[in-house]
Amino acid sequence: MSVERVERRLAAVVAADVAGYSRLMGADEVGTLEALKAHRREVVDPAIAAHHGRIVKTTGDGMLVEFASVVDAVTCAMVMQDKIAERNGKATQKIAFRIGINIGEIISDGDDIFGDGVNIAARVENECEPGGVYLSGSAFEQLRGKTEFFFEDPGERELKNIDRPVRLFAVRSAVGGRTETAALSPPSRPTPPFLTSPRSQCCRLPT
């Protein structure tokens, strides 16, 4: 058996970044940074801690977070987006995050994590609309019957540098109160066509 021994584990990987970060920074550098730090301090970090996540790394406008449970990961992401949307309602400097979630067998090296499970999470996040939470098909499969969220299925996408199409799912709150977040900050790319496509299906999974 010539399988190389490395430290591996199954994990839910969450990639998040700020939609239109460069544009926001260009318009108001200090205000954007202050708003971002306030979201981190008052919403993001407490939500991650409450849902047993671990911040693996942060970049200027993004972060990579690992959870042992995909239910915890998606619940945390939805709590974050709901609270940020609420805060944005009162704020002058409105910041919207994109969040992508995948599950995968990751490789662990010290505090950092690697592997296509991580890369796919980042690509799924790239596809996500501002204020939204997108899942890969693998993450979705493990959520069946385990949450009260709804899932919208835009079908498969070809993701950059991923050798096979990845099925995506958009997570929606049962109360349907989150659609206004999509309009907060114009997406840096055209709104994905599936959002109004007749192929879209919004389904309540069996519980």
Add this chain to the structure above:
Amino acid sequence: MSVERVERRLAAVVAADVAGYSRLMGADEVGTLEALKAHRREVVDPAIAAHHGRIVKTTGDGMLVEFASVVDAVTCAMVMQDKIAERNGKATQKIAFRIGINIGEIISDGDDIFGDGVNIAARVENECEPGGVYLSGSAFEQLRGKTEFFFEDPGERELKNIDRPVRLFAVRSAVGGRTETAALSPPSRPTPPFLTSPRSQCCRLPT
């Protein structure tokens, strides 16, 4: 958010049992028990420990094992089956295990684990030929490019008490030296038709 808080985690769940256990016990109770205990002591338990698995529970002829990594789980299972086949070659009392592997978001309660991730592992194991290792599609998805095994794809199966069809994959050693184990102990049910079906595909996954 009315999602109930329970302790959850992603895990690779391995279900194993002895093929034709009742028949073996009926024919030679003491010899079967002794052979089984020797396999446990000399092969099964050391392999599980070496691959960082945790024995969740044992029954007379079976066990449930949890791994953080599906690569570790499948490598452990294949090591076990290879060593048991080798020992059976010299033994008068030949014992063959069936092994099923699934990944799932399991619920943890003390030392025990629950959830459809566990149920599906047990059902996948039921489908497995004696001496073999079968995976669910979810487990297979996380192995792409991460091992040197081959995978045979019998397609989807309807599994008892599982509300959706589950895709199965049979794991094969790269050396192809394990086919004789299937003949060790006649299966307690007819050999699944896919083993000779033209629909079968044996594929080397991209590495």
